[in-house]
Amino acid sequence: MAGRGRGRLPLSLRRNAVAWERQRPTWRDAKPALIAGALKRAQARPSGNWYVVGASRDVGGDRPLGRTVAGREVVVWRDTGGRVVAGPGVCPHLGAPLRDSPVRCGTLVCHWHGLSLNGGPFAGWKPFPAYDDGVLVWVRLDAVGGEEPLDAPVVPRRPVPARALTAVYAGAGVCEPEDVVANRLDPWHGAWFHPYSFVDLTVADTPESAGGDSFAVDVSFKVAGRLVVPVRAVFTAPEPRTVVMHITEGEGVGSVVETHATPLGPDASGRPRTAVIEAVVAASDRRGFALARAAAPLLRPLVRAASGRLWRDDLAYAERRWELRSTGRFPGA
Numbered sequence: 138m139a140g141r142g143r144g145r146l147p148l149s150l151r152r153n154a155v156a157w158e159r160q161r162p163t164w165r166d167a168k169p170a171l172i173a174g175a176l177k178r179a180q181a182r183p184s185g186n187w188y189v190v191g192a193s194r195d196v197g198g199d200r201p202l203g204r205t206v207a208g209r210e211v212v213v214w215r216d217t218g219g220r221v222v223a224g225p226g227v228c229p230h231l232g233a234p235l236r237d238s239p240v241r242c243g244t245l246v247c248h249w250h251g252l253s254l255n256g257g258p259f260a261g262w263k264p265f266p267a268y269d270d271g272v273l274v275w276v277r278l279d280a281v282g283g284e285e286p287l288d289a290p291v292v293p294r295r296p297v298p299a300r301a302l303t304a305v306y307a308g309a310g311v312c313e314p315e316d317v318v319a320n321r322l323d324p325w326h327g328a329w330f331h332p333y334s335f336v337d338l339t340v341a342d343t344p345e346s347a348g349g350d351s352f353a354v355d356v357s358f359k360v361a362g363r364l365v366v367p368v369r370a371v372f373t374a375p376e377p378r379t380v381v382m383h384i385t386e387g388e389g390v391g392s393v394v395e396t397h398a399t400p401l402g403p404d405a406s407g408r409p410r411t412a413v414i415e416a417v418v419a420a421s422d423r424r425g426f427a428l429a430r431a432a433a434p435l436l437r438p439l440v441r442a443a444s445g446r447l448w449r450d451d452l453a454y455a456e457r458r459w460e461l462r463s464t465g466r467f468p469g470a
């Protein structure tokens with residue numbers, strides 16, 4: 138696969154495959170202080186109080202999208218013009234859960250007594266700013282974020298939609314957004330913790346070595362058996378609750394995997410719950426790539442990399458981190 142093949146020959150046959158237990162340990166490089174530093178810088182960046190609430194394609198139709206963000210019920214729907222509108226999910230009359238109310242011609246109609254909301258302030262109900270970036274929908278909650286509000290969220294750079302295949306996954310775990318972000322700012326766990334997806338992982342640049350604030354990782358996505366897709370992936374945290382992976386070399390250059398962490402609020406035992414909303418925007422510069430060929434087998438590993446088992450394992454990592462932090466037992470503190 139060396140040199141020449143990269144970018145031209147997407148698939149490669151893994152030679153000299155190293156057994157899982159014989160691969161180089163990464164723990165010496167994965168310095169807790171380095172990860173903590175990257176996390177701290179991410180947390181210091183402005184979010185403008187914007188929170189990802191779901192996929193754009195999930196907003197529309199005859200039901201609003203209902204989400205709880207930091208304990209606040211939020212509903213999101215589309216008005217007659219197709220624009221996303223958002224606001225509190227509690228009916229201002231007697232408190233019906235508006236997430237269960239229908240949308241009729243761009244108007245949310247409370248199913249208890251018929252109060253109608255068209256997205257504008259009404260009867261004590263005040264909308265929240267909402268933003269549809271074409272892949273994800275964001276809501277601005279100034280009372281939750283407490284930062285200086287921004288007019289629009291910090292949306293990562295993405296491939297042009299016409300040449301991309303988009304998939305959005307959502308899950309939730311018992312942890313805080315920072316635990317999700319910290320998991321993504323530890324690229325060293327990839328081939329150890331997810332050997333079914335990643336092999337031959339080398340962290341080429343860190344914020345320490347490169348001076349920038351990103352992690353560059355050379356890694357191979359496993360396709361089947363010894364067949365792999367080698368890529369270079371660069372991880373950055375453009376805002377406090379987002380980590381973005383850009384594929385900068387290899388198959389799918391320009392593809393992006395965005396991980397967004399949205400605090401949901403406490404569960405019944407008072408433990409914090411966080412939603413992980415992940416958008417995969419896969420691109421290919423292969424001739425003839427079109428939406429019709431969205432299932433291009435070479436992109437599948439990338440898309441799959443954001444789903445299933447990988448997902449559950451990363452949430453388990455985040456939950457474990459929170460559990461240890463919240464009981465003063467986290468060794469990387």
Ligand code: FES
Nearest residue numbers: 228230231247250
């Ligand atoms: S509770 Fe919504 S209209 Fe009465």
Ligand SMILES: [Fe+2]
Nearest residue numbers: 326327331451
């Ligand atoms: Fe992971």
